[in-house]
Amino acid sequence: MNGTRRGLNRALLALVGLLLIAAGPLAVLAGSSQEFAQAWTRTGTDFWARVQEQLAAAKIPGQETSWWTVAVMGVLVVSAILLVCWIVSQGGGRTNQLARDDGDAGTTTVETAVASQAIKAALAGNKQVLSASVQSWQVKGGSGLKISLQARKGASPRELAEVLDELVNGLDALLGKEIPVLIRIKAGTRSRFARTERVA
Known part of the structure; x- marks a missing residue:
């Protein structure tokens, strides 16, 4: 993207x-x-x-x-x-504008920071997520969203994907249109050394 x-x-x-x-x-x-x-x-x-x-x-x-x-x-x-x-x-195409609507009354733009803050706030209480980052890129027909999650060790990728799917559907409803989304769930050194959450 x-x-x-x-x-x-x-x-x-x-x-x-x-x-x-x-x-x-x-x-x-x-x-x-x-x-x-x-x-x-x-x-x-x-x-x-x-x-x-x-x-x-x-x-x-x-x-x-x-x-x-x-x-x-x-x-x-x-x-x-x-x-x-x-x-x-190489690379390039990054933008800080997620959506744009040109109407008779003027132009309305939605910054990427709005989606980033909403997604991070929704994931703040999720014990399976260590961190999240959101970026937008220029694609054919507009802008696309890239969501990267740093998953905790032992986290279920399927459950995280389902959570993100719900968030993206909500974002599409707010924007009034569907946008292309790339979801990346990754694990690394931070995941291995992060404190494990225990459920009694």
Whole structure:
């Protein structure tokens, strides 16, 4: 539930995976077959010799630097800029506005903090919940809600999901429309070290 370009990420991961899959058998052959290792070494040596010839044939007049070197540096700089832009574009899509209604009398907006306070207050007395956080994200057609619960050790995920389902239905009734909701129930170090509630 964010602005990450999942298609591009998956394509890049698939490309890297294919390269690693291809490199694995080659590395095994190079380590196990002396003939393959020698052939690989000869191929690399010949390739590097051709690269050196190309660099020597395309030197900048009055300089020791080749035009190919300048071109490669330019490609590396552009690639670095594109990678930075790609990294910055990851995630995103978060908003502090849960709902918006444009009418003849004006515009009414509901902030995420309203839903966050209502949900946290409703869960305050629940012994199975250690903490809760609420965020909203921009999705197709409006905003969506993400509710994260830190469950106490031994808590029933089904019961927590049912409680949250009731809360979300109540929130939908208050807003007058259904909103997409992602519920995440997690446990971690805090759950393991939290004091266990005992029922007599």
